[in-house]
Amino acid sequence: MSNPSGTKTTTTGAVEAIPKPKAASTTTSLAHRLGRVSGPLIGLVALIIVMSILSPVFLTPNNLVNILVQVSYIGIMAVGATMVIILGGIDLSVSSTLGLSFMVVAVLYAKLGWPFWLAIIAGLVLGTLIGLLNGVMIAYGKIQPFIATLATMFASTGLALYLTNGTPILGFPTWFQALSRTRILGISLQVYLMLIVFVAAAIWLRYRPVGRSLYAIGGNEEVARLSGIGVRSIQLRVYAIAGFLAAVAGLVVGARLDAAQPTAGNSTDLLNVIAAVVIGGASLAGGVGTMWGTFVGLLIIGVVNNGLTLLNVNPNLQPVVIGAVIILAVLGDGPLLSAFRRRRKPNPAA
Amino acid sequence: METHENGVSYKLVATGLRKQYGGVFVLKGVDFTITQGRVTGLIGENGAGKSTLSSIIAGIKRPDGGTMMIGDAPYEPAAPLAALDRGVAIIHQEIKMIPALSVAENMFLGAMPTRRGTVDYRSMQEQAREVLQRRGVQVDPRRLVAGLSTATQQEIEIARAIIRRPSFVIFDEPSASLGSKETERVFEQIELLRSQGSGVVYISHRLEEIQRIADDVVCLRDGRKVAEWPAAAVSRGQMIQAMVGRELAQRKVEPARHGEQIVLNVRGLCSSTFHDINFDVRRGEILGVSGLVGAGRTEIVRALAGADRFRSGTVDVEGRPVRVRTVRDAVTAGIVMVPEDRKTQGLNLNRRGGENMTLPWEGTLSRSGFITDAIVRKTQQRMAVELQIRGNLDAPVGLLSGGNQQKILLGKWLVRTPKVLILDEPTRGVDVGAKDAIYGIIRSLAESGVGVILVSSELEEVLLLSHRVLVIAGGRQTGLLDRADATPERVMQLSVPAAQTSAAHQ
Numbered sequence: 040m041s042n043p044s045g046t047k048t049t050t051t052g053a054v055e056a057i058p059k060p061k062a063a064s065t066t067t068s069l070a071h072r073l074g075r076v077s078g079p080l081i082g083l084v085a086l087i088i089v090m091s092i093l094s095p096v097f098l099t100p101n102n103l104v105n106i107l108v109q110v111s112y113i114g115i116m117a118v119g120a121t122m123v124i125i126l127g128g129i130d131l132s133v134s135s136t137l138g139l140s141f142m143v144v145a146v147l148y149a150k151l152g153w154p155f156w157l158a159i160i161a162g163l164v165l166g167t168l169i170g171l172l173n174g175v176m177i178a179y180g181k182i183q184p185f186i187a188t189l190a191t192m193f194a195s196t197g198l199a200l201y202l203t204n205g206t207p208i209l210g211f212p213t214w215f216q217a218l219s220r221t222r223i224l225g226i227s228l229q230v231y232l233m234l235i236v237f238v239a240a241a242i243w244l245r246y247r248p249v250g251r252s253l254y255a256i257g258g259n260e261e262v263a264r265l266s267g268i269g270v271r272s273i274q275l276r277v278y279a280i281a282g283f284l285a286a287v288a289g290l291v292v293g294a295r296l297d298a299a300q301p302t303a304g305n306s307t308d309l310l311n312v313i314a315a316v317v318i319g320g321a322s323l324a325g326g327v328g329t330m331w332g333t334f335v336g337l338l339i340i341g342v343v344n345n346g347l348t349l350l351n352v353n354p355n356l357q358p359v360v361i362g363a364v365i366i367l368a369v370l371g372d373g374p375l376l377s378a379f380r381r382r383r384k385p386n387p388a389a
Numbered sequence: 390m391e392t393h394e395n396g397v398s399y400k401l402v403a404t405g406l407r408k409q410y411g412g413v414f415v416l417k418g419v420d421f422t423i424t425q426g427r428v429t430g431l432i433g434e435n436g437a438g439k440s441t442l443s444s445i446i447a448g449i450k451r452p453d454g455g456t457m458m459i460g461d462a463p464y465e466p467a468a469p470l471a472a473l474d475r476g477v478a479i480i481h482q483e484i485k486m487i488p489a490l491s492v493a494e495n496m497f498l499g500a501m502p503t504r505r506g507t508v509d510y511r512s513m514q515e516q517a518r519e520v521l522q523r524r525g526v527q528v529d530p531r532r533l534v535a536g537l538s539t540a541t542q543q544e545i546e547i548a549r550a551i552i553r554r555p556s557f558v559i560f561d562e563p564s565a566s567l568g569s570k571e572t573e574r575v576f577e578q579i580e581l582l583r584s585q586g587s588g589v590v591y592i593s594h595r596l597e598e599i600q601r602i603a604d605d606v607v608c609l610r611d612g613r614k615v616a617e618w619p620a621a622a623v624s625r626g627q628m629i630q631a632m633v634g635r636e637l638a639q640r641k642v643e644p645a646r647h648g649e650q651i652v653l654n655v656r657g658l659c660s661s662t663f664h665d666i667n668f669d670v671r672r673g674e675i676l677g678v679s680g681l682v683g684a685g686r687t688e689i690v691r692a693l694a695g696a697d698r699f700r701s702g703t704v705d706v707e708g709r710p711v712r713v714r715t716v717r718d719a720v721t722a723g724i725v726m727v728p729e730d731r732k733t734q735g736l737n738l739n740r741r742g743g744e745n746m747t748l749p750w751e752g753t754l755s756r757s758g759f760i761t762d763a764i765v766r767k768t769q770q771r772m773a774v775e776l777q778i779r780g781n782l783d784a785p786v787g788l789l790s791g792g793n794q795q796k797i798l799l800g801k802w803l804v805r806t807p808k809v810l811i812l813d814e815p816t817r818g819v820d821v822g823a824k825d826a827i828y829g830i831i832r833s834l835a836e837s838g839v840g841v842i843l844v845s846s847e848l849e850e851v852l853l854l855s856h857r858v859l860v861i862a863g864g865r866q867t868g869l870l871d872r873a874d875a876t877p878e879r880v881m882q883l884s885v886p887a888a889q890t891s892a893a894h895q
Contacts, residue, residue, distance in 0.1 A: 246759040248751035258737040265734050266749040267716040
C-alpha cells in the first residue's frame, strides 16, 4: 500500500496487522477482507493520477495540503460517524450539532462575556450532551437511530438560528483564528488534529476491548448482550463521542471562518460525512467498517471536489460526481461480496 | 416396490443428480425415488447433501446434472412455484413467515386469490380457515403471525404447503425446533398425507423418528447414496454406521462420579414464566433439565445466566450468594451459558472463530488494556486443540458446518473455565459425529469439576449424560430424579401437565 504521508502509516499499520489467513485458507477470504479497503484505495489512486494529468496544479504540495485542510472538519465528524455506523446506527445530527455547539461558544463569549476557553469547554460539553441525548433515546428509549437523530438534527438547527435570530457572530480572540493559520512542517494544525483523532479511533476500535465490541454489537446485538457486553452503555458512549467530535469539528470550522454562522453545519456536510464512511466500505447494516476505509473515503471526496474546482467544473455538478462515486464504491465491493456468498452456500454441505 | 391400492401410484424419480458449488461437489450422482403413499426417511450427517437434494427436488436449486421424472413426464422445475404446480411441496427446517402479515396472507403468499385485480381477502381467509380446520390447527387466519408459537407456525407452514394437495411433500427437519408433543402433531400430519396418497420425504437427525414414521430409509454420505433399506428391516446401529461410516463409541457410558461440594444452589427462583424453582448442582455433576418446549426450561437457565431478569429467589455459587442481573454478573460469578440458537444468540457469523471466542473475555485477556491479534490467535489455537475444532477458524464462522460452529460456541465459553456451565440445546442441528464429540467434551468438563446444566429437547440426550434430571412442566418444577429413576416414561409423565397426560401417551 502506498503511503503519501508519514502519519498515515500508523493507520495503514493497523489495517495490515489484520492477521493474514494462513496459506492453507482460502484466497477468497483474503480477497474479501482486502476488498473492503482496496477498492476505494485503488479508486483514490486512480483519481489522483487522472487529476494530476488533467491539472498541472493538482499535484503541488500546496494543493495537497489544501485538500486535507478542506476535509479536516468533515473527517473529524466522520470518525464519530464511522463508530456509530459500525454500531449499526446512524447519526444525522452531527452537522447540526457542529453548528449549534459553536454558535453557543460564540454567544457565551461575545454576548455573555464568558472567557473564551470556558465558552469552548461549554461548547464541547453541549456537543457531548446532544450525543448523550441521542444515545439515551436510542439505547434506553428504543427509538430507531434514524428517527432519534433526525429529531435532534431539526432541534439543533433551529436552536442555532434562534439564538441569534439568524445573524452570524464575528470576532474571536486572535489566537483562536491564528490556530487555523499555524502550520507545522507546512501542514495546518487542524490536519494534525484530524489525523490524531483518526489514529486514536483506529487504535481504540482495533485493540481496546470496548472499541472492539462495537463490531460485535453492530454484527448482532443479542449475541453481544449474551456475551456479557454492556450494549446500552456502549451505545450511549459512542453517540456521546460522535456529539463531542461534532463540537470539536465546530471549533475547527469556527477558527477557519473566524465567525459563527448559524447555517454552519448544513446538510451537505452531513451528507459528505456519511458518504466518506460509506465509500470507505462501512455497511449501514452495522458490524463492518474501518477508520482507514473512512479516511480513504474522505480523501476521495476531497480529491473529487478539489479536482473539479481546479478543472473549472460547475460546483453544482460536484455532488453528481460524488453520487456516482458512492455507487461505484459499493459496486466495487459487490463482485467480491457475491463471490463470498457463492462460497457460503455449499458450506452447510461441505 | 409394491403398487398402491388407489390405482395409479406415481413416482418421482431422480437419476444421477449432481450439484457443485465453486468446484466442490455436494451431490455426486444421486438416485432418489419418492413413491406416492409411502414415507421415505432421508438421513445423513450435516453436509451429506440432504438439504441440497431436497432443494433440487423442490425447485429451489437447479441441478448441474441428472434428470427427474414424475411418472413418465420429465420434471425440471425452475422455481419453487413451478414445483408446486407439478405437485411438489417442501416444508423448511427454518420457518419462513412474515410476522407482519396475517396467517392467511402468509399461507397464500405469492398466489393470493384475486377478484377484479385486488386480493380477495374473504375467499382467501375462507380457504385458509378450511385448510387449518381440516388439519386441526386452532388459529384465526386473520391474526398476524407475529407472536404465534414456533409450534403453531410450523403447523401453519405445513398447512400452507399442502393447500394445493401436493402429490409429493418434503419435510426438511421439521422437528429440529419442536418438542416431542409438537413433533407428534407433525407425525399426525404425515400419516394423514400418506393415507391420502401423497409421497412424503422426511429428513431428520433423530433416528427414532425415522424408525417411527418412515416406510423406507435412504442414507446419504458425502454426496452419495450409501444405503437404502425398508424401515422395518434396519436397526439404529446400522443407520448410524451408514451415516458416519464407523461405529460410535461413547454410547452407553455411565457418567463419572461427581464431587460433593455444591457449586450452584438455586432457591425459590420466580419470574413471570416460572415459579419456585429449587435445585443445586455439585462439582462435576451434570444436571439434565427436561420438559416440553415452552415449559420454561430455557427461561429458567436464561435467568440464571443473567440474560433475563428474575423476580425473586436466591442464587449461591460455592456457598456465596451472588446477584445476577446481567450476563456480566453471571460471568463474573462463574456461571456461563451456551445459548440455544447459535446463529442468532451465540455467534457473530461474519467474524472469525477467534474473535467470537475472545468476545466475552476481552477485558481479562487484554495486556495493558490492549487486545492484540496475537492474543486472539493464541486463544483460538488453544481452544481449537482442546475441543478438536477442525474447521478453518480464519474464515467467518457462518461458513463453517453446524458442528464446528457449535464447538466454537462451546469454546467461546470455555476460554476461562467456568464453575457452572449451562448448555441449552448443545447438539441442535449438528450431525451425529459432532454430537458425539460434544458429548465427550461435556463429560470431560464435568470430570474436571465443572457443574453442568444441560437443557435439551432430546430426552435420550438428557438421560444419556445426566447424573440427575430436573423436570419442568408449565413453568413449575415437577420432579428432580436421580439417574436410576430417570426412565423415559417417568420423565415424560412428569413433563406432561396432568390434563394432557392421556393425549401425550400414544
